[in-house]
Amino acid sequence: MNRRKLTIAAAAICAFPALGAPAASNAPIAPAAQTVKPVPRPAPRDPNAPMIPAKRSVEWDGYAPTPQWPGQTHAPRPAKSAAFDVETVAQGFTRAFSFNFLPDGRMIVAERGGAIKIAGLDGKVSEVQGPPNLYTNPGQGMYEVRPDRDFATNRQVYLTYTTVPANAPQWQGGGIAIVASATLSADDKQLENVRVLMSTEGMDARVIQASDGTLMVTSTVVSAVQLNARDWPQSQQLDSNMGKVLRINTDGTVPADNPFVGRKGAHPEIYALGFRDIQGVVIHPRTGKLWTSEHGPRGGDEINAVEKGKNYGFPVIGYGHEYDGTPINNDKTFQEGMEQPVYFWTPDIAPAGIAFYTGRLFPEWQGDLFVAALANHSLVRLVLKGERVIGEERLLSELNSRVRGVNQGPDGALYVLIDGASKIFPQGATGKILRLMPKR
Numbered sequence: 001m002n003r004r005k006l007t008i009a010a011a012a013i014c015a016f017p018a019l020g021a022p023a024a025s026n027a028p029i030a031p032a033a034q035t036v037k038p039v040p041r042p043a044p045r046d047p048n049a050p051m052i053p054a055k056r057s058v059e060w061d062g063y064a065p066t067p068q069w070p071g072q073t074h075a076p077r078p079a080k081s082a083a084f085d086v087e088t089v090a091q092g093f094t095r096a097f098s099f100n101f102l103p104d105g106r107m108i109v110a111e112r113g114g115a116i117k118i119a120g121l122d123g124k125v126s127e128v129q130g131p132p133n134l135y136t137n138p139g140q141g142m143y144e145v146r147p148d149r150d151f152a153t154n155r156q157v158y159l160t161y162t163t164v165p166a167n168a169p170q171w172q173g174g175g176i177a178i179v180a181s182a183t184l185s186a187d188d189k190q191l192e193n194v195r196v197l198m199s200t201e202g203m204d205a206r207v208i209q210a211s212d213g214t215l216m217v218t219s220t221v222v223s224a225v226q227l228n229a230r231d232w233p234q235s236q237q238l239d240s241n242m243g244k245v246l247r248i249n250t251d252g253t254v255p256a257d258n259p260f261v262g263r264k265g266a267h268p269e270i271y272a273l274g275f276r277d278i279q280g281v282v283i284h285p286r287t288g289k290l291w292t293s294e295h296g297p298r299g300g301d302e303i304n305a306v307e308k309g310k311n312y313g314f315p316v317i318g319y320g321h322e323y324d325g326t327p328i329n330n331d332k333t334f335q336e337g338m339e340q341p342v343y344f345w346t347p348d349i350a351p352a353g354i355a356f357y358t359g360r361l362f363p364e365w366q367g368d369l370f371v372a373a374l375a376n377h378s379l380v381r382l383v384l385k386g387e388r389v390i391g392e393e394r395l396l397s398e399l400n401s402r403v404r405g406v407n408q409g410p411d412g413a414l415y416v417l418i419d420g421a422s423k424i425f426p427q428g429a430t431g432k433i434l435r436l437m438p439k440r
Helices: 003-014
Strands: 028-031 084-093 096-101 107-111 116-119 125-128 142-147 156-163 176-184 191-199 207-209 215-219 244-248 253-255 270-273 278-283 290-294 301-306 343-345 351-356 369-373 378-385 388-395 403-408 414-418 431-438
Touching: 084 107, 084 116, 084 125, 084 414, 096 142, 096 403, 096 414, 107 142, 107 431, 142 207, 156 191, 156 207, 176 215, 191 244, 207 278, 215 278, 244 253, 278 369, 290 351, 301 351, 369 414, 378 403
Parallel strands: 278 351, 351 403
Antiparallel strands: 028 253, 084 431, 096 107, 107 116, 116 125, 142 156, 156 176, 176 191, 207 215, 215 244, 244 270, 278 290, 290 301, 301 343, 351 369, 369 378, 369 403, 378 388, 403 414, 414 431
């Protein structure tokens, strides 16, 4: 499809009419695709073309977009904080991407290179044989291993990782991210009954189980410093899974109450659209709504509270510039019918995993959202009032480490994943899981 047709298709979908009433039944209506097919990619950018400004994207370059309301960015430092000690729980991880708690308190860790590890609070780490047909490169591989909410009885997990279709041409832009289910063997040594549930069509993906038991799956466009936003209108196209939040049942079927079920030309698994590069997902403990962290291009990293059928704008609106410094869509940050982020950062922090804190160990943190920051080398605390940010605090900056993930543990402590990837030690097993406890 040529550029003009892509632009027309994107514009048509931006103007989609109001959604009708959802289907009365929640019964599945159709299986999601269980084969991974090649997805068209734009031609790669000329490697000799100028691309990245001299300054890093975490350094301010004068870009200061006007927020839609006070506090949508650069919120003030909170009046109250909490003193804490930092303990190392487990270490020896290489390019760790995510971690999740098992019912017995151990943590299952996904490493980008394809390894899956289980870490105990005693520091012992064991390895699980991963899924077949995994494709890895410096930016792709294994993303998520998420236990089912009934893991204690069914030992089922959900995975997101990249693979390359068997009939694909010389691949441009890496592999395709898929979501799969599997059973963790009784001895914790291997994955069994691996079953592909859906192709996300994008470059990477996260998965989380919603309060109703369905799976919320994220899909990115192929966003990197070599590519421009204008080359990727798929986020606005309902016939593409890229740049979306997708919703499926645990067997890969599509829930009948998804917002685009029955719409001609629309993929029924689409739940929300208009995203660039979602890196973190969490379910709000009170509302049950999905919240996401999202990488902008150069500036414009976001936190979004995702609602059914809504359009989150990319690349029609957004905060940030292309990596070569040029504006995206004439610096348009607002359009009627498109959603605003709860919060955005300029310059970048490169947000990754996110978690709400509901424990008792830190009463000062109750209800706050914690955001792992890769480029900013910190753990960001956002103080919320409803869905508005009223304070921002940055923690762990003294570690000068890429913070990849954050979760609340069963003990009420806050656990943080240091991913072990850096320019100095790109392959070193330097990743750690840290525990934040009240200061003694």
